[in-house]
Amino acid sequence: xxxxxxxxxxxxxxxxxxxxxxxxxxxxxxxxxxxxxxxxxxxxxxxxxxxxxxxxxxxxxxxxxxxxxxxxxxxxxxxxxxxxxxxxxxxxxxxxxxxxxxxxxxxxxxxxxxxxxxxxxxxxxxxxxxxxxxxxxxxxxxxxxxxxxxxxxxxxxxxxxxxxxxxxxxxxxxxxxxxxxxxxxxxxxxxxxxxxxxxxxxxxxxxxxxxxxxxxxxxxxxxxxxxxxxxxxxxxxxxxxxxxxxxxxxxxxxxxxxxxxxxxxxxxxxxxxxxxxxxxxxxxxxxxxxxxxxxxxxxxxxxxxxxxxxxxxxxxxxxxxxxxxxxxxxxxxxxxxxxxxxxxxxxxxxxxxxxxxxxxxxxxxxxxxxxxxxxxxxxxxxxxxxxxxxxxxxxxxxxxxxxxxxxxxxxxxxxxxxxxxxxxxxxxxxxxxxxxxxxxxxxxxxxxxxxxxxxxxxxxxxxxxxxxxxxxxxxxxxxxxxxxxxxxxxxxxxxxxxxxxxxxxxxxxxxxxxxxxxxxxxxxxxxxxxxxxxxxxxxxxxxxxxxxxxxxxxxxxxxxxxxxxxxxxxxxxxxxxxxxxxxxxxxxxxxxxxxxxxxxxxxxxxxxxxxxxxxxxxxxxxxxxxxxxxxxxxxxxxxxxxxxxxxxxxxxxxxxxxxxxxxxxxxxxxxxxxxxxxxxxxxxxxxxxxxxxxxxxxxxxxxxxxxxxxxxxxxxxxxxxxxxxxxxxxxxxxxxxxxxxxxxxxxxxxxxxxxxxxxxxxxxxxxxxxxxxxxxxxxxxxxxxxxxxxxxxxxxxxxxxxxxxxxxxxxxxxxx
Amino acid sequence: xxxxxxxxxxxxxxxxxxxxxxxxxxxxxxxxxxxxxxxxxxxxxxxxxxxxxxxxxxxxxxxxxxxxxxxxxxxxxxxxxxxxxxxxxxxxxxxxxxxxxxxxxxxxxxx
Numbered sequence: 037x038x039x040x041x042x043x044x045x046x047x048x049x050x051x052x053x054x055x056x057x058x059x060x061x062x063x064x065x066x067x068x069x070x071x072x073x074x075x076x077x078x079x080x081x082x083x084x085x086x087x088x089x090x091x092x093x094x095x096x097x098x099x100x101x102x103x104x105x106x107x108x109x110x111x112x113x114x115x116x117x118x119x120x121x122x123x124x125x126x127x128x129x130x131x132x133x134x135x136x137x138x139x140x141x142x143x144x145x146x147x148x149x150x151x152x153x154x155x156x157x158x159x160x161x162x163x164x165x166x167x168x169x170x171x172x173x174x175x176x177x178x179x180x181x182x183x184x185x186x187x188x189x190x191x192x193x194x195x196x197x198x199x200x201x202x203x204x205x206x207x208x209x210x211x212x213x214x215x216x217x218x219x220x221x222x223x224x225x226x227x228x229x230x231x232x233x234x235x236x237x238x239x240x241x242x243x244x245x246x247x248x249x250x251x252x253x254x255x256x257x258x259x260x261x262x263x264x265x266x267x268x269x270x271x272x273x274x275x276x277x278x279x280x281x282x283x284x285x286x287x288x289x290x291x292x293x294x295x296x297x298x299x300x301x302x303x304x305x306x307x308x309x310x311x312x313x314x315x316x317x318x319x320x321x322x323x324x325x326x327x328x329x330x331x332x333x334x335x336x337x338x339x340x341x342x343x344x345x346x347x348x349x350x351x352x353x354x355x356x357x358x359x360x361x362x363x364x365x366x367x368x369x370x371x372x373x374x375x376x377x378x379x380x381x382x383x384x385x386x387x388x389x390x391x392x393x394x395x396x397x398x399x400x401x402x403x404x405x406x407x408x409x410x411x412x413x414x415x416x417x418x419x420x421x422x423x424x425x426x427x428x429x430x431x432x433x434x435x436x437x438x439x440x441x442x443x444x445x446x447x448x449x450x451x452x453x454x455x456x457x458x459x460x461x462x463x464x465x466x467x468x469x470x471x472x473x474x475x476x477x478x479x480x481x482x483x484x485x486x487x488x489x490x491x492x493x494x495x496x497x498x499x500x501x502x503x504x505x506x507x508x509x510x511x512x513x514x515x516x517x518x519x520x521x522x523x524x525x526x527x528x529x530x531x532x533x534x535x536x537x538x539x540x541x542x543x544x545x546x547x548x549x550x551x552x553x554x555x556x557x558x559x560x561x562x563x564x565x566x567x568x569x570x571x572x573x574x575x576x577x578x579x580x581x582x583x584x585x586x587x588x589x590x591x592x593x594x595x596x597x598x599x600x601x602x603x604x605x606x607x608x609x610x611x612x613x614x615x616x617x618x619x620x621x622x623x624x625x626x627x628x629x630x631x632x633x634x635x636x637x638x639x640x641x642x643x644x645x646x647x648x649x650x651x652x653x654x655x656x657x658x659x660x661x662x663x664x665x666x667x668x669x670x671x672x673x674x675x676x677x678x679x680x681x682x683x684x685x686x687x688x689x690x691x692x693x694x695x696x697x698x699x700x701x702x703x704x705x706x707x708x709x710x711x712x713x714x715x716x717x718x719x720x721x722x723x724x725x726x727x728x729x730x731x732x733x734x735x736x737x738x739x740x741x742x743x744x745x746x747x748x749x750x751x752x753x754x755x756x757x758x759x760x761x762x763x764x765x766x767x768x769x770x771x772x773x774x775x776x777x778x779x780x781x782x783x784x785x786x787x788x789x790x791x792x793x794x795x796x797x798x799x800x801x802x803x804x805x806x807x808x809x810x811x812x813x814x815x816x817x818x819x820x821x822x823x824x825x826x827x828x829x830x831x832x833x834x835x836x837x838x839x840x841x842x843x844x845x846x847x848x849x850x851x852x
Numbered sequence: 853x854x855x856x857x858x859x860x861x862x863x864x865x866x867x868x869x870x871x872x873x874x875x876x877x878x879x880x881x882x883x884x885x886x887x888x889x890x891x892x893x894x895x896x897x898x899x900x901x902x903x904x905x906x907x908x909x910x911x912x913x914x915x916x917x918x919x920x921x922x923x924x925x926x927x928x929x930x931x932x933x934x935x936x937x938x939x940x941x942x943x944x945x946x947x948x949x950x951x952x953x954x955x956x957x958x959x960x961x962x963x
Contacts, residue, residue, distance in 0.1 A: 553911055554886060554911055555868060555910055555911060557911070558908040558922070561910065581867070582868075585906040585907070586917075588906075593906060593917055597902070597903040837866070842859055842865070843859035843860050845859065845957060849857060849954075850875055850876050850954060850957045
C-alpha cells in the first residue's frame, strides 16, 4: 500500500528530496504538498540574476506543473498550514483543506529578519527572500530613484548590484567594519568594497540603522550618528530566522531550528524537518549544498534505506555578482596554531589567502582569481599534507610539479572524487562518467544528467573545461547560434538583454552588448530594429536605415528595380468604387501588370519608384491604405463569405476577418503573419495552413495556429475554442503578441511554436487568463503607435528623398 | 585639370543611407556611412543588376536588396564568396556640397 507523505513547504530542499525519493521508490508514496507561495518550485539562488535582469522567472523554474502531474503529486499552491494534529496525523491549511499523513515533512524554510526599528513596516520596505520581493523591487526600479540596502552580506550585496544594474542609486549600510565579514577576511572585504564603489554603489560600514523615515511610504533611513539617507526603497537583508512556529505549536522540540537527528527526524518519529527550518547537530544551514545533502539523507530514509546520515561539511561561498570573483571556504580566523600564505597583486586586483593548521588547509579566501577554489577545497576535504608544495601552493594547481599553465591542466589533474558542483555535491568522476556513458556534448546535457552547474551556475566554467577535456575539439561551447557575425549573442539573449538593460536605441544595444562591428550588418540591424519597435513602442524611433528596402519604401521591390503595390481590401471584400479606382490608377501610370494574389488582394506590378507617391495619392483618394504586403507584419486576413451568403456558413466569417484585420493592421511581427477565417469546417478560406486561422463552428470559433504553406507544408495546431467573437479576437491578438515578444526575427510562427511547444502556448493563452489579457493589452498599447498609414504619410511628404534622385546630370554637363 | 560636378548638399544624404544620381551613362549610387564618409559607385550589383542604393548600408559596405550580395563601397568588389565588382566613382565633399568627378561619369560617353 502506498504511504501518505505530506510536505509543508515547496522550496528547493523538498523539491530535491522528492526527486531522490521518486528515483529510489517510484510510486511508493502518495505525496501532497502545501505551499504558502502561489508557485511551483523555483531556484531561489537565482533570484539575484532575475533582479539584475540576467535571467527570467521562467528560466529559474525547477519543477513545472507538468512535473507534478507526471509524478502524481498533489500541490496546493497558496495554502498556508495552520495546524498539525499529531495525534490524528493530519494537517490543515488556511484554505480549509485537511490532509492525513503517515509521515510528515516540515520544510517551512526561514523568514527574513527585519530589524526592529521605527518605520520597518512602511510601504517600500522589503525583505529579499522570494519572487514577490523581487517583483516589488522591479516595480520600484521602474520608478527609479534611490535605494538603501541594509546588510552587506551575500544577499544584501547581490540585491544592491541588481538594483544598481536596474538604474537605481544604491547605498549599502553594513553594521560591521568590513563587508561579508562572515565569509571574507578584512583584506578581501576591503577589495570588494572598493570594487562596489568603483561601480557606483555607495557603501557605509559601521552603520547603525536607527529609524526608517516616512509617513505612509518610506522616504529615507536615519543612522545612529544622525546621518539621513533619502530612499524610496529599503531592502533589509540582515539575516534569516528558521520558520519554526508551526512545529512549536505542534509541540515538537525546537531550539534555533526544529531539532532533528542526523536522519532528519524530529522529536516525533513520524515527523521530519528539512532545509533551513531544521537544526541538525546544533547547526542551522542557509546555503543550498548542505540542504541538498539533507534532502538526500531524508529521501533515503523515507524510501527504507536507514543507513545514510547527515554529516556537517564546510560549504564554499561565492558571490553571484557578474564580474566579481570571490570564493571563501572554511575557517580563516588567525590563531597561534595557524599559519597563513598570502598573495596580493594590487594592479590585477587579486588577493589570495590560505590558512593552514598542521600543514593542512583549514580555510581559503580568494578574490579576483578563483579558479583554484575547487582544488583548495579538495585538499582541505582530504586533509592533504601540503608541506611539499607550500612554496608554490598559493599559485595554484597549475604550478605544482612545474606543469605548464594550460588552463585545462588544472582540471585534468583533479582527482575523480574532487567536487566540481558544490550546490549539488557532484564530483568530477560523475560528470566525466556521464559525458562518456550518455554521450553528452553540451552543458545542458551535463546539467540534465548530473545536476552539475544546474543551481547557482558558478561551476559552469569547470564543467565546460571537463567537456573540453573529454570531447576535445568536438566540444563547441557556442551551441547558441549567434544572430550574425557581428555578435556572439543569440537572438533570445539579445531580446532579453534589450529588456533587462532598458536599451532603447540600436547604438545602445551595440555598445552594451559589445557588438564586434561598428554599425552591424544587413542581418542584425533589421532584427534589432524590430526588437526595439516591439519592446518599446512608445519610446523607440524607428530606424529606417535599418529596414529592408520594402519596409522603407512601403512597396515590394521586383527583379528589375521597379515596385509592386497592394492596397488593403479588408477581409478580401471590395466594391465597384474600389475596382474603378484601381483601374484608373493602372491606366494613368501605365502599370504593366495587375494580378490577384493568394491572399485575396489585387497587386499592381512594375511601378517606377518615382511614381510611388503619386500612385498612393490616387489610391488614397479612393479610401485605400497600404496593404503592407511587403511587411514582416500583419499581411492579409483571408475569408469566405460565411453565414451572410453561404448555405453552410455557421458564423459571420467575413465580418470577423474584417474585424481582425482592422484591429491588427500595421503591427510589426518577427516574420510575415497571414490569417484566415473560414465560416464552416469545409474551410474555403484555407485557414488550416495559415499562421493563425479561425474555423467557425455552430458553437463558436476554433482557433488554429502554426500552419505553413510555403517552403514547408504544415497543417495548423488547434489552440482552443472561443464561444464569442470577442473572445476569438482576444485569443488571436494575445497569441500574436506572445509571438511578437518571443519570436526571433524572420522566424515564422510555426517555427517559433516548434521551439516553444504547443502546450506552453496553450497554457499561456488559453489557461492563464490574466496573462492572455496582459498580452492583449500590450498589443493594444503598441497599436496606438503602429496604426499610421505609411502611404498617406509619404503622400504628405515624409521621406521625400527616398523617391527622387539626388540629382540628374544632363548630357551637356557630363560631356567633356 | 579635373572637373567636378556638384550633385547636391551633404544634408541630402542620410547617415547610413544613400541617394542615386541619374547620368547619361546610367545611375550612380552615392553613399554616406556611419562614420560620415562619402562613397560613390555604379548603381548596379555585379550579380543581377540590383539597385544598390536600395540596400542596407553597414560599415563601408552595402548589401544588395535583391540577393544579399555585399559590395565594398571602397573598392566596388563583392565580398565573401561572391565574385564581381562595380566601378567606383571619385567623389569629394567641399564644404557642405558633394561633388562627382566629371570624367568618371562621362567616361563611357567619350569612349
